[in-house]
Amino acid sequence: MANKTINSGEFHEHRGTGIRNDSYFSRHKTVEPIKPKLEFSDELISIYNEFKNKVYNPKSVLCPSCGFDASPSKVFSNVTFVDGEIGGNQRCIETMIREGLNAIKQDIRNYIPEEEHDLLILMNPCIHTDVAAKYLKKGGWIISNNYHSNAFQMHAKPEQYDFFGAFHAEKNQITITRDLEGYFEQVKNFEELKRVNPEEYEFLRDLTESIAKQCKISPKLSLDEKWIETKKSMASIEKMPFKRYANTDTYLFVKK
Numbered sequence: 001m002a003n004k005t006i007n008s009g010e011f012h013e014h015r016g017t018g019i020r021n022d023s024y025f026s027r028h029k030t031v032e033p034i035k036p037k038l039e040f041s042d043e044l045i046s047i048y049n050e051f052k053n054k055v056y057n058p059k060s061v062l063c064p065s066c067g068f069d070a071s072p073s074k075v076f077s078n079v080t081f082v083d084g085e086i087g088g089n090q091r092c093i094e095t096m097i098r099e100g101l102n103a104i105k106q107d108i109r110n111y112i113p114e115e116e117h118d119l120l121i122l123m124n125p126c127i128h129t130d131v132a133a134k135y136l137k138k139g140g141w142i143i144s145n146n147y148h149s150n151a152f153q154m155h156a157k158p159e160q161y162d163f164f165g166a167f168h169a170e171k172n173q174i175t176i177t178r179d180l181e182g183y184f185e186q187v188k189n190f191e192e193l194k195r196v197n198p199e200e201y202e203f204l205r206d207l208t209e210s211i212a213k214q215c216k217i218s219p220k221l222s223l224d225e226k227w228i229e230t231k232k233s234m235a236s237i238e239k240m241p242f243k244r245y246a247n248t249d250t251y252l253f254v255k256k
């Protein structure tokens with residue numbers, strides 16, 4: 001396939017904020033191209049490889065709201081891509097099919113699976129996790145980021161989902177952390193974050209200040225208030241930052 005590789009730092013988004021920081025992420029961002037082309041993220045490919053090699057080799061993968069991101073196809077042999085091409089990403093499904101991938105243009109809510117899926121991939125999907133997780137068999141895996149609060153949604157439903165791990169990147173090496181204390185646990189305010197995770201505090205403080213400036217949010221507001229204001233325009237549902245984050249913003253869950 002003659003497609004573009006998305007390199008580290010090429011795009012700037014950050015978990016839950018819309019801006020990804022280079023040192024944290026090397027993820028693609030879907031921008032509608034003039035001539036539609038598939039996109040591949042080196043970081044996501046590494047994450048999927050780590051999962052496949054260390055955790056589970058899935059037989060059937062569902063990737064809803066895929067846009068142009070075909071990264072799963074580099075790792076897994078049986079992937080079904082689904083996208084309703086709602087808003088942007090026009091022609092993503094036609095482009096996937098042209099490249100020989102199994103892709104369906106459909107609202108995921110109307111999808112009828114031909115077989116049971118045992119891995120669900122959710123990356124910035126604009127849908128609630130439950131909408132897609134219903135197509136996954138019990139004991140199936142979910143690799144998800146939290147840009148649209150999909151991981152947070154699962155963490156909030158321990159009767160439905162087990163939180164298994166968080167993907168961390170260090171020196172271009174991905175590892176799955178099983179020490180899960182503090183993830184998705186909201187701090188009361190930035191002062192608490194400063195105490196429990198000073199590094200994260202500095203990072204989120206600078207990011208929030210920068211977004212607040214860009215969005216012309218009143219400089220008179222406190223850091224906590226600015227954070228809430230910046231979140232209002234996003235799909236994220238968390239009220240305050242978490243004590244801990246995966247630096248890839250990618251998490252692993254199991255459907256119960």
Ligand SMILES: C[S@@+](CC[C@H](N)C(=O)[O-])C[C@H]1O[C@@H](n2cnc3c(N)ncnc32)[C@H](O)[C@@H]1O
Nearest residue numbers: 030065066067083084085086089107108124126
């Ligand atoms: C923000 S893009 C993310 C694309 C890709 N996963 C990425 O991370 O770059 C969201 C995608 O979800 C698709 N989408 C939104 N709601 C959908 C739905 N109900 N069913 C299928 N696709 C949907 C949109 O068409 C769009 O391509």
